[in-house]
Amino acid sequence: DVKVTQSSRYLVKRTGEKVFLECVQDMDHENMFWYRQDPGLGLRLIYFSYDVKMKEKGDIPEGYSVSREKKERFSLILESASTNQTSMYLCASIEVLYNSPLHFGNGTRLTVT
Amino acid sequence: GQNIDQPTEMTATEGAIVQINCTYQTSGFNGLFWYQQHAGEAPTFLSYNVLDGLEEKGRFSSFLSRSKGYSYLLLKELQMKDSASYLCGIRDKLTFGTGTRLAVRP
Numbered sequence: 079d080v081k082v083t084q085s086s087r088y089l090v091k092r093t094g095e096k097v098f099l100e101c102v103q104d105m106d107h108e109n110m111f112w113y114r115q116d117p118g119l120g121l122r123l124i125y126f127s128y129d130v131k132m133k134e135k136g137d138i139p140e141g142y143s144v145s146r147e148k149k150e151r152f153s154l155i156l157e158s159a160s161t162n163q164t165s166m167y168l169c170a171s172i173e174v175l176y177n178s179p180l181h182f183g184n185g186t187r188l189t190v191t
Numbered sequence: 192g193q194n195i196d197q198p199t200e201m202t203a204t205e206g207a208i209v210q211i212n213c214t215y216q217t218s219g220f221n222g223l224f225w226y227q228q229h230a231g232e233a234p235t236f237l238s239y240n241v242l243d244g245l246e247e248k249g250r251f252s253s254f255l256s257r258s259k260g261y262s263y264l265l266l267k268e269l270q271m272k273d274s275a276s277y278l279c280g281i282r283d284k285l286t287f288g289t290g291t292r293l294a295v296r297p
Contacts, residue, residue, distance in 0.1 A: 109285075111285055113287075118199075118289065119289060120278065120287055120288060120289030120290045121234075121278060121280075121286075121287040121290070122286075123284065123285065123286050126284070126285065136284070136286075137286065168233060168234075170285075172285070177222075177239060177241065179224065179236035179239060180224060180226075180236070180280070180285060181236075182233040182234050182235075183233060184232070184233050185232075185233055
């Protein structure tokens, strides 16, 4: 079974702090994704990566950056956290094969105070 | 760009059948996913449609019409545990609709 692991389940940070959300997958997937999920807005794509050191902006990249130094790890960075970044963050990975599903981590609930 | 529409909320009765619709507009299309998500949990995979037609998996079926930009998820013999959000997603840039919150009543 594919395992996508997010390092923290709950995180509380202060406004202006630099925040790192870590995600690791164990199935050698090329493609990895970061989403945030808010009530009434659904899953919104922040950034994705098709390979090591490659990154593409999703629909809402402002205020975020990402790092993919190793294939199995995809990090989401909030350079200067703000209260409007309080949200549930979900990492996911997928194989290149078209009939394979997207596998999600359990999520990190980030609160910025 | 992509635009994916689903109803926000639906209610159905235990034992009944419910159909959750999803319409989409996209510049590229490589398939459509359906996921189930219970409150506070990660989404779990239900189905993936690439070609037109109906795919059946037990109580759940998913239909796709690429020419109409339309899909639906059909849930039969509803159970209370089916109360959840159902997410429709497009495999192009892997974006999702806002999800449909289904409440199953006794």
